[in-house]
Amino acid sequence: MNKKIYQGHYVRKRFGQNFLTDSLIINKIISIISPKLNEEIIEIGPGLGALTNQICLYIKHMTVIEIDHDLVIRLKKYSPYKDKLIIYHQDVMTINFFNLFIKKDKMLRIFGSLPYNIAIPLILKLFTYNKIIYDMHFVLQKEIINRLVAQPHNKNYGRLSIIAQYYYKIIPVLKILPTSFTPIPKVDSGLVKFVKYDKMPNFVNNFDILNLVIINAFNQRRKIICNSLSNLFTAKQLTNLGIDISSRAENISISQYCKLANWLSDHSTLLKKKEYYD
Numbered sequence: 001m002n003k004k005i006y007q008g009h010y011v012r013k014r015f016g017q018n019f020l021t022d023s024l025i026i027n028k029i030i031s032i033i034s035p036k037l038n039e040e041i042i043e044i045g046p047g048l049g050a051l052t053n054q055i056c057l058y059i060k061h062m063t064v065i066e067i068d069h070d071l072v073i074r075l076k077k078y079s080p081y082k083d084k085l086i087i088y089h090q091d092v093m094t095i096n097f098f099n100l101f102i103k104k105d106k107m108l109r110i111f112g113s114l115p116y117n118i119a120i121p122l123i124l125k126l127f128t129y130n131k132i133i134y135d136m137h138f139v140l141q142k143e144i145i146n147r148l149v150a151q152p153h154n155k156n157y158g159r160l161s162i163i164a165q166y167y168y169k170i171i172p173v174l175k176i177l178p179t180s181f182t183p184i185p186k187v188d189s190g191l192v193k194f195v196k197y198d199k200m201p202n203f204v205n206n207f208d209i210l211n212l213v214i215i216n217a218f219n220q221r222r223k224i225i226c227n228s229l230s231n232l233f234t235a236k237q238l239t240n241l242g243i244d245i246s247s248r249a250e251n252i253s254i255s256q257y258c259k260l261a262n263w264l265s266d267h268s269t270l271l272k273k274k275e276y277y278d
């Protein structure tokens, strides 16, 4: 097998291990995150510590979550900042972030250069903790960033754009070329910032219902909306709610989806039937 070794570590492709090696980019990321002494900072996937070591210069302690046993051993034994690290050797998908919200007066600041294979499910999971998260900074594949920031009438606009923008202001802040990593990935990346709104621009009474509406709408993205949502709304109801029934899922704004969801949660007893969620 053709195994790659970097800094004495066997690189594990299955964990999305592309390590940041460009010091200019690393410094830019740190200055954008701008860590402060007593903040509750959590890094997902510290790897060989490219970002961790720099952050540690500014803070008293931080939490890191790493799945790779070899990397955890290295962090525990050899990190120059090991006394500052609270290390979880765990799959981040199994972490209950409420347990990390120990000091109730301090919202969490989460960052990481995310393994591409879990980036989307992880971001969706983190949105469910939005009440305890102050902000997030992630290095992500360009294609995922395009989906996060997409606006209506764009082919990248979909469930991820709507849920992300419902919860956070999404700001792409830095472009990162493949050559900034080792091994070099095939795709371009970027740093994106998730910032809490002062006042949320949209609000739904029941988020599960918003999710239900957008899953139905985008499952059949090419269909006109009165067909893709026909199990939830009649054409007349859609028209009364200001929706052009001949439009498609990607033409409907977040505030319109929220309006549909709120109407449904106010009116439909049918939703209690489980099959609508299947």
Ligand code: SAM
Pocket (backbone or CB within 6 Å): 015, 016, 017, 018, 019, 020, 021, 044, 045, 046, 047, 048, 049, 050, 051, 065, 066, 067, 068, 071, 090, 091, 092, 093, 112, 113, 114, 115, 116, 118
């Ligand atoms: N932060 C380092 C850097 O920038 O050089 C490493 C980033 S690398 C893209 C992704 C890191 O996430 C790796 O250290 C990998 O082992 C870790 N990782 C992958 N899947 C994970 C998971 N499910 N839970 C926690 N860590 C994971």
